[in-house]
Amino acid sequence: MDLLYENTWKAPSPYNPKLKLKDIYIYDTTLRDGEQTPGVCFTKEQKLEIARALDELGVSQIEAGFPIVSKREAEIVKAIASENLNADILALSRIRKEDINKAIDCDVDGIITFIATSPLHIKCKFKGKRLEDFFDTIVECIEYAKSHGLFVAFSAEDGTRTPLEDLIRVHKLAEEAGADRVHVADTAGTATPQAMEFICKALTCSLNKAHVGVHCHNDFGLAVINSIYGLIGGAKAVSTTVNGIGERAGNTSLEELIMSLIVLYDVDLKLNLEVLPKLCRMVEEYSGIKNPKNKPIVGELVFSHESGIHVDAVIENPLTYEPFLPEKIGLKRNIILGKHSGKRAVKYKLKLLGVEVEDKLLDKIVERVKELREKGEKIDDEKLLEIVEEIKRIKD
Known part of the structure; x- marks a missing residue:
């Protein structure tokens, strides 16, 4: 992954102050x-x-x-x-x-x-x-x-x-x-x-x-x-x-x-x-006090992305939609597939699973992902592979 800020784990901001706080x-x-x-x-x-x-x-x-x-x-x-x-x-x-x-x-x-x-x-x-x-x-x-x-x-x-x-x-x-x-x-x-x-x-x-x-x-x-x-x-x-x-x-x-x-x-x-x-x-x-999924810093969803626009940018450079890289605190980001997903997100997930498909099939897979998610089905890795096989069978 080609990071814009190759040697940092956070995107700099010209507005956040650098406090000279010592011995804290x-x-x-x-x-x-x-x-x-x-x-x-x-x-x-x-x-x-x-x-x-x-x-x-x-x-x-x-x-x-x-x-x-x-x-x-x-x-x-x-x-x-x-x-x-x-x-x-x-x-x-x-x-x-x-x-x-x-x-x-x-x-x-x-x-x-x-x-x-x-x-x-x-x-x-x-x-x-x-x-x-x-x-x-x-x-x-x-x-x-x-x-x-x-x-x-x-x-x-x-x-x-x-x-x-x-x-x-x-x-x-x-x-x-x-x-x-x-x-x-x-x-x-x-x-x-x-x-x-x-x-x-x-x-x-x-x-x-x-x-x-x-x-x-x-x-x-x-x-x-x-x-x-x-x-x-x-x-x-x-x-x-x-x-x-x-x-x-x-x-x-x-x-x-x-x-x-x-x-x-x-x-x-x-x-x-x-x-x-x-x-x-x-x-x-x-x-016994469960953290909400969107709990800042360590919540399950904090480094998860679904929106197609966001995912495209995050694949290019995670710092576009993350304040710091999750690896800094021992976490990993997660690309979630759903109704907002685009071709790049689906292709990225398939690549992680070692699967390559041609563009025509990819369009149909994306369409099927959106359709099933809007019906309430969760699109995990196993479900995504099932969708791929289903689309391949239809093609054949």
Whole structure:
């Protein structure tokens, strides 16, 4: 196949910015926030397999679970931590020493500790309390975790509905106590891209050592773009889940985020992209949440083509109707025959099957393909060969 862009796997665009984003990394929470999807409960073996695949992909940190939830959960988190993966293993923890001790017992590399900070959450969850009433506890718990050699990320739950001055105040407090990272948590998925950029810029300018991470939910379908705008605003870390699973509408989709950053924003994340399809299928199977066929990046139809005009162009150069070559992530394109197919598509499919026919027969085969598809029959390889034999018999 003669590619117009012989030495690239994506067609360049003069409009997509090349962001100078440095030291960006992923901390994946499929095994914790992803598992909080109603009805999802991974087994120990499933969690271990997913963790190994995430590590093979090359994510920097894996949030393995919430050890205080149960004895079984703590055992699984400890088992993942004992795998000696390249990724750092994190555990979720409230600002309570018993939670931190559970995480320490699991031999994790770090914790993500959190408390709600928005007026709505404080009013409904901590009746009669103010945000300031938790400051001493936040400092004490972060210092305690750091004294045990843990990486500490502090997350202000419902941060995007917290007044900015309060968000900055609590995160500066966490930084002064030793937090390595602070999170902008869009807990209800209500932020806009512009708001995420604004908040992350304000936080980044206010902090000295700690860097910013973003944790976005997808209630309005904005989790991926909100995460990207958080990075544009100065954040360094992004929370993701495989296939975007998670509570309600889910979290930032791992595969959509990384391919958007790599293809559209020209960010080198140094990931083993060929692992993506395997990882996404694995989580799809283990979670029981089936991906739609048109799921971005890994959906069954994403690299499939039927329309005659499209197929003709794709045969000439796939980048005409594909944003990047599927081989980059270990997938293959598929030419599907149907009512929109033309001669070139049918001829191409027959060539793949080792069949050559003269043009007069090809016209009749194309006509028969359209006719049968409009009657509801699926035109797979076997059916196509049957059509060829049928047309040949009629000719003879």
